[in-house]
Amino acid sequence: MKLAFVGDISLGEYYLSFGHGPKSYAHKRNIFENVKDVLSDADFVFGNLETPVSNIGLDGKNPESAVLRGDPNHLSMLADAGFKALSIANNHIVQHGEDVFRDTIKELEKNKIVPMGVSGRDTPIFEKNGIKVAIIVASDVPDNTDKNQSSYDVLDSEKIKNQIRNVKDKVNWVILFLHWGKEDCVLPNPHQMNLIDAFKLDGANFIIGHHPHIFYPIEASEKFLSAPSLGNFVFDLCWDERLMKSGVLHLELNASTFTAAFTPISLDRNGVPSISGSTKCLGEGVFDPYSNSPDFSRIGFQKNIFFIKNIFRGEFFLKIKFIFGKILNKIFKIKIYENYKNKD
Template sequence: MVSINFVGDIALFKIFEEKGIDPFKEVNLPQSDYNIGNFEFTIPNNREKHFFDVSGNYRTSYNFLKELQLNKFDAFSLANNHCMDYGAAGCKDVMSVLNQKKIDHFGFGKKNFNLLTITIKGVSFAVIAFVKQGRWNRNQDQKVGPDSYQVNEIIDEIERLKQTHNHVIVFPHWGTELVDVPDPKDVTNARAFIDCGATAVIGHHPHIIQGIENYNNGLIAYSLGSFVYVPEKEVGYSILQGESRNYSICLNLKFNSKSIIEFESFIYKYCKNSHIPKEIDKTEVEEYLNKINKNINQVGSYSKRVREQLLIREVKSFVHRFKDSPIKTIIHYFKYIKFSHIKKLIK
């Protein structure tokens, strides 16, 4: 039997360095053979920011990064919407530190897909990470970047990998921030990934827990929430976002060579005083967890939650950006807001 822990976003806010906190040292994980998380922020070595609106709160110094006990984790995905905040060179700076500490990384490179392939106790795994489309994707100027959410390519890759690995795990950075109902398109695609051979689909990015379901002998966790994260330092944060964003899941999966034989969701709660997630008794939030599991198939609930939560945050974010750089902010929103975003609000 092989045991692997999965957590969501790990974001090294500046406040950790200001207070001398090593979140990796302080956090406690369930016992396992291997730990995987999403490395959310780029920590560059003296690089200029690549996008005009990158917050100075979203990074520690490079020297501080090198001193952290990153080895609490065995592998990090780099496929997320912040990986290009300081260009490809900034992400390579992070990769250099991980290489020095002999920590695996995946989801970032010259082309789809930069995989994590491991064998533990004779059981082989391939892990695919990717991020939805945005300004962080590879382009003519940036030849290197995160692996991309291209459904047909992902399905082809799962089918190929399944021929040579016991398990294929999909670890996507997707969904809608602050919305505890998965995007209906992600539900459809997650099930398609299981249908074509993936053992599990384990998502992150929304900064909030979304539901978990068993599907066709596989497991889908749509969002684990943010694991190491300081929400009050986030651009657009409001106390109106509620208590639910303080919870996250460490998902422990136990495998044999053929399937998942057991899984357990360990619930963590963000402690505002220490800025560290602490494990809690999940019976404290059992009613909430049952509710979000039921919401998986409620398409109407998704648009309602987008209107209730995301719209407020985006207005606050717009005001924050506009104060710093009015023209660039207007250009940014006109460039990246699509009709699909409007549809999410009015359905």
């Protein structure tokens, strides 16, 4: 059985990229045209769908309604690239409300993509050539808009321990696919390291993560692999090169042994991925393809420069509306663009 894992996928656009992010690119060309070859060998491709994909309630003139929201017509590109399942347990998926969330699930299933991490559903099991894999999905990141949401699974260590116990005798391998950690960091924090150690003891064979938007070092041993963050795979956070370095983690599984490999990926200024180097086999030990600097003292400045340089690209007036609304809210506490929670 051959698996491929990637990190965060946004089919929408961030405020600073209205009109020239992945969503706009996908109206013209296939987002995955430059990486399909590296995914095509896998029996199953997995990733984290960071943003909802639905047109329900969309107001294209309201930046809060348009931000980080994909077009359902573009989901076929994911299916065509080999994605068989996507995690939806993350802090942006219910950003535009419960109706949009449910529509996203429906659209994924319409494209024969399994949404992983939906609350109340059983742990998905994938099988090929007699090899069975269970993938346990959860988010450890507070939701951006609804701290008490119950639409997707939240990371609960006792619950995950029980999930591992319930499936490990039914499958050959148990994989945790977790939304966790902190942005503007290049290594897992102590909380993550403690969870990795605990879940390994509980019986997890692979712990693979996303959310920090930066690719973290991978550590492998004979029976275990930890890849705490696979970085961005499709995302228009293009003001720092660390946010634009990514990769595909390949796992080839037999009944009791595995091999791992890594293919480097880079994102262009639209947040679209391309292969940037040859695939490397991973042995035991730590593999750090990028050795990212831990200094984020200039990240705010870089973000502002990116906005200024790209102000006239794409949807100029939508960007101006966003900035104008942000200034009014910060200085005068006036909200002119409300999210779904404040609408009647």
